[in-house]
Amino acid sequence: MPRNPSVKRSGNTPEKAFGKALRKARESKGLSQDGLAHRTGYSRNYVGQIERGEKNPSLRTIIDLSEALGVRAASLIAYVETQRAAKQKGSQG
Secondary structure: OOOOOOHHHHOHHHHHHHHHHHHHHHHHHOOOHHHHHHOOOOHHHHHHHHOOOOOOOOOHHHHHHHHOOOOOOOHHHHHHHHHHHHHHHHHHO
């Protein structure tokens, strides 16, 4: 599937959308980045980088994070898809 170059330029990357979904899920559980890092074994710095969209987590990492938060990985990915669909729809109008 071809990439949409306008998405990259605008900063609306899948990584940023995933980071936003992760942050919302983490905050809804009342966890700090430190708390999530402790539950997963990842560093707080790495969790922060994912939340800022600076890192592209592997499938294994996505599963680990979702299990630690007690949410479905699919719900985090669905948020990314929803954000991308909204951005694409907005750029067409």
